[in-house]
Amino acid sequence: MTEPSTAPLYIAMHALDNVAIVANDGGLPAGARFASGLVLRDKVPQAHKVALVDLAEGEAVRRYNVPIGYALRAIPAGSWVHEGLLKMPAARELQGLPMATVKPDPLPPLSGYTFEGYRNADGSVGTRNILAVTQTVQCVAGVTDFAVQRIKAELLPRYPHVDDVVALEHTYGCGVAIDAPDAVIPIRTVRNISLNPNFGGEVMVISLGCEKLQPERLLPPGSIPIRDERGQATGADAPLDTICLQDEAHVGFMSMVDHILRQAEVHLQRLNARRRETVPASELVVGVQCGGSDAFSGVTANPAVGFCTDLLVRAGATVMFSEVTEVRDGIDQLTARAATPEVAQAMIREMAWYDAYLNQGRVDRSANTTPGNKKGGLSNIVEKAMGSIVKSGSAPISGVIAPGEKLTQKGLIYAATPASDFICGTLQLAAGMNLHVFTTGRGTPYGLAEVPVIKVATRNDLARRWHDLMDVNAGRIASGEKTIEQVGWELFELMLDVASGRKKTWAEQWKLHNALVLFNPAPVT
Secondary structure, eight states: OOOOOOSOOEEOSSTTOSEEEEOSTTOBOTTOBOTTSOBOSSOBOTTOEEESSOBOTTOEEEETTEEEEEESSOBOTTOEEOGGGEEOOOOOOSSSOOOSOOOOOOOOOOOSOEEEEEEOTTSOEESSOEEEEEESSGGGHHHHHHHHHHIIIIIGGGOTTOOEEEEEOOSOSSSBOTTSGGGHHHHHHHHHHHTOGGGTTOOEEEEOSSOSSOHHHHSOTTSSEEEOTTSOEEEEEOOOEEEETTOTTOOSHHHHHHHHHHHHHHHHHHHHTOOOEEEEGGGOEEEEEEOSOOTTTTTTHHHHHHHHHHHHHHTTOEEEEOOGGGTGGGHHHHHHHBSSHHHHHHHHHHHHHHHHHHHHTTOOGGGOOOHHHHHTTOOSHHHHHHHHHGGGOSSOEEEEEOTTOOOOSOEEEEEOOOSOHHHHHHHHHHHTOSEEEEEESSOOOOOOSSSOEEEEESSHHHHHHTTTTOSEETHHHHTTSSOHHHHHHHHHHHHHHHHTTSSOOHHHHHTOOOOOOOOOOSOBO
């Protein structure tokens, strides 16, 4: 193992880049001299950019060999290059893009890798065995939560093969334009989350009774088909197990709660009869995402995830990457990698829809970057996007799904979602994700109750300070202790262990999870 260096270090992403990021923990003072002979004119924080050469006013500032901005004034070599010195480039037009032009040699298959999962009647595989309690409207959230706490305390200990009970709480269901065209997005999101592979096909719904999103609209006939032992639809539909709180049979609050517990026990008994079995790694459905990003995200964690993405695709698994505004500035890279022109066109369609959505709110893609992103060295969304796309690896993009839709194919999939951590995770759950990978540079305790979340730190300092929150330290790539490939393999093997239940993520151990947040572009009434 290579010992980390304490000498002044910078990292450039391409030979033609005219800026690089400072790698040293804590940054470097003015006067620090690099091995190349470059001397810092300013104090530069870790992960922030330094000019490698003199930059003229108006000159393109290049990182990843992409113009991430244009100098607002002359910037001497050795200067700190931050967002205040850059004019952001205009967004790439959605016309004249390369369409399925990159034809890489097929990646060699990766066989022999398995995990212990729960096979479902519909052919999907769960990584956890969870009773999920769906609700049609926020009004019932308090009752549902009260009941779930009792289920966990009184019933769950009697069913040792059930991992957890979760309430699928959300803020939708009433007071909304339920028939507006875009209302389909939150409705199908809740529907498809209810059918996530980690819930074993057991659907239990709590309704108030007077809400706009009635149970039959949320889960209409055909949503839960009865399947035989081979996973084939029998032509019959499973009855919808609904508890309506306004039902006249309920006399008082505790009668509602007791009814929920009685029905929950029916589902718990069926879930408890399930056992893990050996399944191929091709049954993994992995969502990849980043949040609290910094300039190291595109140097360490995201490239390692990208290498792991290629391993998963080679193993026949499904990987979703998302976050519209965080790929919008690399749309030409993505349409070129599409498996077919039709896939490329679908990606353009989703970008155009989101452009119009942002324009309606009178903002553009530049609203994406956060104060934390900028403190972590990311000057604007262009720079952030270049580092974000790397999570997708190098495989052809084989499909595109719109927000709230369910996956129907394997391979590398672009799942169009907002970049919001919570909304993106919610939509990836709806798509059928059974394992989540989340990279962070600034740090976040993000987690989901519905699927295991593996968190990957971009920096050694973050991994040291948050040693009981970060599952993988990709910062070792920047310090020379590990290669991208080594960390990628480490992550792949950890995924198999977590998917099998042999290991728990830190978020699982601490029971940290974020709320489900629906994407609702339709009007609220």
